Amino acid sequence: MIPIIRPALDETEVAAAARVLNSGWITQGPEVAAFETEFAALVGAPAACAVSSCTAALHLALLAVGVRPGDEVITVSHSFIATANAVRHCQATPVFVDILPDTYCMDPGQLEMALSPRTRAILCVHQIGLPCDLNAILAFARPRGIAVVEDAACAVGSEILLEGAWGKIGGRGGDMACFSFHPRKILTTGDGGMITCQDPQQAARLKRLRQHGMGVPDTIRHHASEVIFESYDEPGFNYRLTDLQAAIGREQLKKLPYILERRRQLAQNYRRLLSAIPGATPPGEPPWAHSNFQSYCVRLPPGTDQKKVMQSLLDHGISSRRGVMCAHLEPACADLPRRLPLPQSERARDETILLPLYHELEPSTQERIIEILRAACTRQ
Numbered sequence: 534m535i536p537i538i539r540p541a542l543d544e545t546e547v548a549a550a551a552r553v554l555n556s557g558w559i560t561q562g563p564e565v566a567a568f569e570t571e572f573a574a575l576v577g578a579p580a581a582c583a584v585s586s587c588t589a590a591l592h593l594a595l596l597a598v599g600v601r602p603g604d605e606v607i608t609v610s611h612s613f614i615a616t617a618n619a620v621r622h623c624q625a626t627p628v629f630v631d632i633l634p635d636t637y638c639m640d641p642g643q644l645e646m647a648l649s650p651r652t653r654a655i656l657c658v659h660q661i662g663l664p665c666d667l668n669a670i671l672a673f674a675r676p677r678g679i680a681v682v683e684d685a686a687c688a689v690g691s692e693i694l695l696e697g698a699w700g701k702i703g704g705r706g707g708d709m710a711c712f713s714f715h716p717r718k719i720l721t722t723g724d725g726g727m728i729t730c731q732d733p734q735q736a737a738r739l740k741r742l743r744q745h746g747m748g749v750p751d752t753i754r755h756h757a758s759e760v761i762f763e764s765y766d767e768p769g770f771n772y773r774l775t776d777l778q779a780a781i782g783r784e785q786l787k788k789l790p791y792i793l794e795r796r797r798q799l800a801q802n803y804r805r806l807l808s809a810i811p812g813a814t815p816p817g818e819p820p821w822a823h824s825n826f827q828s829y830c831v832r833l834p835p836g837t838d839q840k841k842v843m844q845s846l847l848d849h850g851i852s853s854r855r856g857v858m859c860a861h862l863e864p865a866c867a868d869l870p871r872r873l874p875l876p877q878s879e880r881a882r883d884e885t886i887l888l889p890l891y892h893e894l895e896p897s898t899q900e901r902i903i904e905i906l907r908a909a910c911t912r913q
């Protein structure tokens with residue numbers, strides 16, 4: 534069976550986990566602090582805060598930029614459900630805008646239509662690792678005093694040309710960016726998340742919120758020579774990452790350059806091979822963006838039956854997934870007021886499939902995958 538993704542784990546992660554188990558400090562501690570420092574340095578962010586998942590990261594980031602009950606947050610429906618759920622965790626309302634058909638990311642031209650006096654933030658998504666048009670989104674948000682949070686769950690290592698300079702997603706850009714370390718993403722700690730932010734004071738607040746609103750972290754009390762009583766200044770959460778996960782994450786970070794290089798080569802190979810299938814469209818990559826190809830999304834030739842194609846791949850031992858879901862079509866979002874039509878989001882869900890892509894995938898296997906895909910598309 535060819536999986537959709539395979540995590541890059543080996544003896545180095547095993548040794549890192551053993552180091553933590555032998556240390557006697559298992560949950561959020563020195564490894565988490567080091568992971569935050571190393572992650573922030575890697576993407577070029579002033580500060581970072583590790584949490585238990587990207588969903589937790591999105592929830593805290595939205596709270597920290599000031600999203601309150603009754604507010605509206607402009608986002609995309611065409612995303613994993615966690616994007617919309619994070620807005621709802623703040624008792625705010627997600628207002629969905631459509632995507633662009635070639636990049637599968639937020640259409641900045643629709644922001645004006647979605648705007649209302651209750652708009653507090655824009656939650657944009659770097660979908661399946663391709664940066665969305667941050668230049669346009671920031672140009673819209675900044676003069677209006679609207680916060681920008683980036684759902685960068687899939688976008689570790691992706692790059693964008695922002696205001697004239699290239700940088701990694703999460704370095705500069707919106708107020709905060711949120712990353713995931715779920716095994717379906719490029720780097721994994723089992724579960725886990727990271728928030729990068731532009732304002733170090735905001736990072737300090739995020740670090741209190743993730744640990745029950747506690748004013749003094751355990752690490753400080755542990756090393757103190759005088760008794761310290763902590764205080765709880767606002768209601769917080771338990772969104773801690775463990776030191777066990779952070780130690781694994783630190784090893785994963787070292788592998789990122791290799792993983793990115795491999796994925797980009799394999800994506801290029803898919804693009805070349807796909808030219809053999811008339812009407813199949815490889816993913817777009819604008820000149821101002823470098824994707825990490827967290828997923829490889831192919832738009833099937835017009836009129837192709839998506840499910841039949843996926844079944845045919847499965848019959849040959851090849852995993853695939855349908856295009857990214859649309860939150861507004863799920864029962865979980867049935868109660869949301871729907872204001873804008875989302876035809877491109879719906880088409881992308883139903884007309885695209887995601888192909889296997891992981892660092893160990895062999896070009897010869899890609900050839901087989903595309904040959905079976907070609908046969909399945911032409912048989913119809």
Ligand SMILES: *Cc1c(COP(=O)(O)O)cnc(C)c1O
Pocket residue numbers: 586587588589612613615616658660684686687712713714715725726
């Ligand atoms: C995976 C994903 C999430 C959720 O990440 P978790 O770490 O599983 O909470 C959020 N947004 C997007 C776009 C994702 O792909």
